[in-house]
Amino acid sequence: MRILFIGDIVGKIGRRMVRDYLPNLIEKHQIDFVIANGENVTHGKGLIKHHYYELLDYGVDVVTLGNHYDNKDEIRRYIDGADRLIRPLNLAHEYPGDGSAVYDVDGISVRVTNLLGTAMMPEQVNNPYYALLDLLSDPDLEPATIHIVDFHAEATGEKTCMANALKGKVSAVIGTHTHVQTRDYRVMDGVAYISDVGMTGLYDGALGFEKDSVTNRIIYGHQSTFKIPDSGRGILSAAVIDINDLSGQAENIFPIYFVEEEK
Ligand SMILES: [Fe+2]
Numbered sequence: 001m002r003i004l005f006i007g008d009i010v011g012k013i014g015r016r017m018v019r020d021y022l023p024n025l026i027e028k029h030q031i032d033f034v035i036a037n038g039e040n041v042t043h044g045k046g047l048i049k050h051h052y053y054e055l056l057d058y059g060v061d062v063v064t065l066g067n068h069y070d071n072k073d074e075i076r077r078y079i080d081g082a083d084r085l086i087r088p089l090n091l092a093h094e095y096p097g098d099g100s101a102v103y104d105v106d107g108i109s110v111r112v113t114n115l116l117g118t119a120m121m122p123e124q125v126n127n128p129y130y131a132l133l134d135l136l137s138d139p140d141l142e143p144a145t146i147h148i149v150d151f152h153a154e155a156t157g158e159k160t161c162m163a164n165a166l167k168g169k170v171s172a173v174i175g176t177h178t179h180v181q182t183r184d185y186r187v188m189d190g191v192a193y194i195s196d197v198g199m200t201g202l203y204d205g206a207l208g209f210e211k212d213s214v215t216n217r218i219i220y221g222h223q224s225t226f227k228i229p230d231s232g233r234g235i236l237s238a239a240v241i242d243i244n245d246l247s248g249q250a251e252n253i254f255p256i257y258f259v260e261e262e263k
């Protein structure tokens, strides 16, 4: 089984990058299943229903979320009917939707789970490791051969140690949230791992947003909202993961870091 995991898709440029380049990536790399982090899809924060279906139309099979899961109110109204949308599993409060689900991919069962980290993350969450253990120990749990975890977290140490703690339990721990792809992709004891798969959206910016608007806030300390342009040179960040169909263990992972030519 070969899985493509696309990093945080940001805004209109991110959606365009998926539309323009995903079909070619699927064909070129012989991809069986596509997972994409969609927490920033709608104008940089959250995911409206229309954009969720747009991603499915472009060839994404499952969309995961992150700390911006609730940024657009309408998600509460459609997530229960969106069987290819996974929100964080370890939320500390009641929330509609699922944090983990199983999909049939050509007769092979693939579980996808979304977890939020705790280090330098302000969200109220339950411990992500024990939340996952609780899930896996449920006697009524639907079995799956392959299990891909999107670990949406800030700290690389927390992400690496989660992959280590989950050896023998999952097939891959793929880091999201920082919007910057890391170089540390590897298979650790049968678990495919990368600290962060990176961002899909505006390349000539900061985090996928117009860079002066980000600088105004995080460097100068001004009250400023992140602006997000509709056009510009894009980047698509992703990882290709090979999993053994029988054992569920990862065999290989390599990153994709595609930047458009300057026009
Ligand atoms: Fe993000």
Ligand SMILES: [Fe+2]
Binding pocket: 039, 066, 067, 068, 152, 176, 177, 178
């Ligand atoms: Fe995030």
